[in-house]
Ligand SMILES: [Ca+2]
């Protein structure tokens with residue numbers, strides 16, 4: 119979730135019938151600004167599954183509706199993670215190709231996220247304890263307004279300059295109005311200490327415009343949903359809103375892309391009362407006003423929550439494995455991390471540690487927690503392994519198992535090195551299994567087929583053992599296959615006896 123969530127807007131960006139949405143923040147698209155700015159806020163310690171402590175990002179977040187009550191956050195993937203100090207995001211199909219594009223108002227009178235100025239103020243305060251920080255010390259933030267064209271499939275390209283939507287006036291509110299009555303929505307924004315910004319939409323693509331005449335008291339049809347079928351894409355749907363943008367409200371009209379060869383162009387309106395209007399043989403290039411008086415009657419629609427189909431039976435309680443998560447502020451040591459790495463969760467792997475034909479489960483622990491091994495009884499039950507494994511000195515990361523040539527199962531666990539850095543400590547711990555019980559593998563016995571280890575961050579801050587790779591034996595496969603194993607704990611996938619690991623220096 120965006121930390122400040124300055125503004126929000128909704129649209130079905132991929133035309134799959136489900137509303138997607140964006141929350142905007144303050145991350146800059148300008149590289150030098152990006153490096154100078156940061157929020158002074160300390161991050162929350164995230165508790166998995168608790169939404170009130172979910173991770174907060176100093177950037178825009180774009181949520182794709184999966185249609186099952188969950189969302190995928192695609193800000194970086196979509197190319198809309200940064201739009202400077204933003205206020206109002208507006209989804210508007212500017213080029214009328216059937217897909218809503220994104221416009222963002224931004225800027226601020228004072229760039230109070232400037233770490234340069236904050237640092238200078240802190241130095242001054244150290245020299246002159248009575249000195250007061252002055253808001254005027256922070257320079258104005260005259261960022262260009264931002265436009266992003268929807269390329270489809272949840273990808274956007276930044277087109278602020280190409281679309282001449284790049285004024286550096288400080289703008290907060292934004293509203294849509296068809297000023298020139300040509301059926302497309304034009305844009306107006308306030309500009310602090312100067313004249314408002316008015317952008318005429320010069321798209322020439324075919325369109326139809328729709329206004330609603332609702333029954334009293336909802337005469338503008340607020341909340342009604344308008345669908346256009348047979349236009350530039352099979353179905354377009356928009357809702358008439360009241361307000362919704364930062365201190366701004368738009369004209370209650372909607373514009374739809376017709377495309378070059380419309381087929382059976384139809385407008386459907388689902389009114390808040392449940393009534394429905396259907397208009398067929400719609401002609402492109404026209405503005406339609408649809409009157410609720412002539413709509414067919416109906417009942418208000420109640421959103422149905424899909425009932426999930428259960429394909430699995432949860433066995434979590436029989437595992438009796440709880441992850442120990444000790445809060446840690448990764449950003450204190452590495453302020454440029456995009457997100458925390460200390461809460462990725464442990465690796466897991468399945469292997470038959472007692473050679474009874476049933477794969478057992480091993481889970482790497484958090485800092486201060488041992489690796490947990492559960493033996494599978496083949497009937498859905500899991501029992502603790504005999505013997506104890508010691509607590510890990512830092513977060514367990516990846517975990518992998520194999521069976522040695524003499525038939526002895528072995529287990530290796532990566533150990534992170536970011537809470538208390540100790541470069542002398544081993545980056546991995548390993549055990550062999552004797553009749554299903556773990557026995558520490560002494561250094562002299564560590565006959566890893568080879569282990570490749572790698573850090574996750576450049577430099578020394580969070581080095582070592584966040585990712586491993588498996589390199590298959592040349593002599594067997596004649597090809598090298600590098601398979602990365604992330605800290606999320608994807609198990610190493612290799613046939614018994616064929617896996618070979620290579621350890622870096
Ligand atoms: Ca969608």
Ligand SMILES: [Ca+2]
Pocket residue numbers: 210211212213214215216217218219268
């Ligand atoms: Ca578009």
Ligand SMILES: [Ca+2]
Pocket residue numbers: 295296297298299300301302303304319
């Ligand atoms: Ca217009």
Ligand SMILES: [Ca+2]
Pocket residue numbers: 469470471472473474475476477478493494
């Ligand atoms: Ca077993």
